[in-house]
Amino acid sequence: MSGNDVYVYAIIPAGQALPPGAVGVGSPAAALRLVDEGRVTAVVSAAPPQLRARRRDLMAHQEVLQRLTDTGPVLPMRFGTVAPDDESVRAQLARSQAEHRATLSHLRGGVEFNLKALPAQDALAAVVAEEKNVRRLREAVRRRPGYEANVRLGEAVSAALSRRAAEAGRKILHELTPLARETAPGPEVHGCVLNVSFLVDRSRGDSFRTTVQRFADRHRDHLELRVAGPLPCYSFVSSRPQRTPVAGG
Amino acid sequence: MTTTMYADEVAPCPPRAGTLYDVLELILDRGMVIDVFVRVSLVGIEILKIDARIVVASVDTYLRFAEACNRLDLERDSGSTTIPELLGGRAAKSVGKRKVRQAAESVGDTVRKAVGGDDDEDDDGNERPKKRRAPARDGSSRRRRVEA
Numbered sequence: 001m002s003g004n005d006v007y008v009y010a011i012i013p014a015g016q017a018l019p020p021g022a023v024g025v026g027s028p029a030a031a032l033r034l035v036d037e038g039r040v041t042a043v044v045s046a047a048p049p050q051l052r053a054r055r056r057d058l059m060a061h062q063e064v065l066q067r068l069t070d071t072g073p074v075l076p077m078r079f080g081t082v083a084p085d086d087e088s089v090r091a092q093l094a095r096s097q098a099e100h101r102a103t104l105s106h107l108r109g110g111v112e113f114n115l116k117a118l119p120a121q122d123a124l125a126a127v128v129a130e131e132k133n134v135r136r137l138r139e140a141v142r143r144r145p146g147y148e149a150n151v152r153l154g155e156a157v158s159a160a161l162s163r164r165a166a167e168a169g170r171k172i173l174h175e176l177t178p179l180a181r182e183t184a185p186g187p188e189v190h191g192c193v194l195n196v197s198f199l200v201d202r203s204r205g206d207s208f209r210t211t212v213q214r215f216a217d218r219h220r221d222h223l224e225l226r227v228a229g230p231l232p233c234y235s236f237v238s239s240r241p242q243r244t245p246v247a248g249g
Numbered sequence: 250m251t252t253t254m255y256a257d258e259v260a261p262c263p264p265r266a267g268t269l270y271d272v273l274e275l276i277l278d279r280g281m282v283i284d285v286f287v288r289v290s291l292v293g294i295e296i297l298k299i300d301a302r303i304v305v306a307s308v309d310t311y312l313r314f315a316e317a318c319n320r321l322d323l324e325r326d327s328g329s330t331t332i333p334e335l336l337g338g339r340a341a342k343s344v345g346k347r348k349v350r351q352a353a354e355s356v357g358d359t360v361r362k363a364v365g366g367d368d369d370e371d372d373d374g375n376e377r378p379k380k381r382r383a384p385a386r387d388g389s390s391r392r393r394r395v396e397a
Contacts (some may be wrong), residue, residue, distance in 0.1 A: 011281070013292035045288055058269060058277075061276060076280045077282075078277070078281060078282050082287050082289065083285075083287075086375060088285065114271070114272060114275060122317065128318060138319070141315065150319075151308055153319075154318070158314055189274055195274070195280075199276070217335055228272050234276070237280065240280065
């Protein structure tokens with residue numbers, strides 16, 4: 001890489017200012033600047049040499065996008081996007097200006113909420129009480145303790161926790177979908193039975209959260225819900241056809 | 250303020266944007282990709298994700314679940330196994346809970362270590378996801394009532 005490398009954080013509409021005090025990736029943190037081209041602007045900084053996915057840099061990337069999201073529509077770049085120089089950034093913006101503008105206007109007023117469902121952390125007693133198979137295996141261990149029996153019991157507990165969470169996960173997805181403009185499945189995360197992102201009107205963010213919270217309270221024995229948001233619209237900027245528009249959203 | 254989105258995890262739904270761990274896969278696997286720009290190598294992260302998968306499916310995890318399950322029994326008088334008692338036995342339940350947590354957290358810990366990686370000098374603790382803690386429960390008095 002040459003010394004001119006440019007780390008690209010986001011594309012925003014022209015005329016939108018940088019959030020005051022925000023800094024970029026690298027140590028010491030690189031200063032943010034804007035590269036304008038027509039009606040769109042790229043938020044960039046110098047790219048640190050030997051950039052990798054370190055905690056500090058991931059957080060810096062996320063923080064810049066989060067701050068930008070607070071002030072207007074943003075096309076977040078995937079972490080670690082580097083252009084050879086300002087000129088190539090300008091050329092790209094010029095080439096794809098219409099497309100970028102269209103996506104920005106599509107996202108206007110929207111934020112991403114990400115929901116993950118995990119097997120309930122507090123549900124062991126409920127699983128033993130309600131799952132026949134687990135009860136049977138537990139009795140077997142008691143009668144004849146041993147390694148094999150314990151593995152079978154543990155496996156059954158693990159499977160039951162996952163299954164119960166997946167069932168409840170389908171229910172919450174059904175409840176939340178009408179509150180969103182679009183949904184997009186997230187990458188598979190191990191340990192999660194559900195990972196899905198919602199494009200939600202900023203003004204409906206509170207009711208989205210409240211709905212999640214109520215559901216989490218009602219289904220403590222089945223799943224643990226983790227909601228993150230409002231986030232930059234990471235999951236709604238690609239042109240891959242995996243997003244699901246929501247009727248009437 | 251930079252720390253607002255890395256909230257504590259006491260509530261089932263942490264406020265604001267969640268921890269870095271909660272959005273890690275979005276930062277790494279979502280967001281816009283432009284063909285003419287390059288992306289830094291994320292090889293290390295991917296390898297450690299696969300490690301985490303091995304932990305999930307391990308016999309060790311099953312044995313921890315089983316131990317937690319058996320512990321539920323040991324906390325009670327050996328003769329009593331009725332369901333209401335099992336559900337009411339809060340002291341026993343909280344023991345089991347801790348065990349389930351330990352088993353379940355091994356995955357997250359692996360990924361967290363992966364992200365921490367070789368970059369420790371700036372770990373000021375704010376962003377590090379905390380161990381989940383159950384709210385303190387009045388286990389003993391509840392249990393006495395059940396067993397009375």
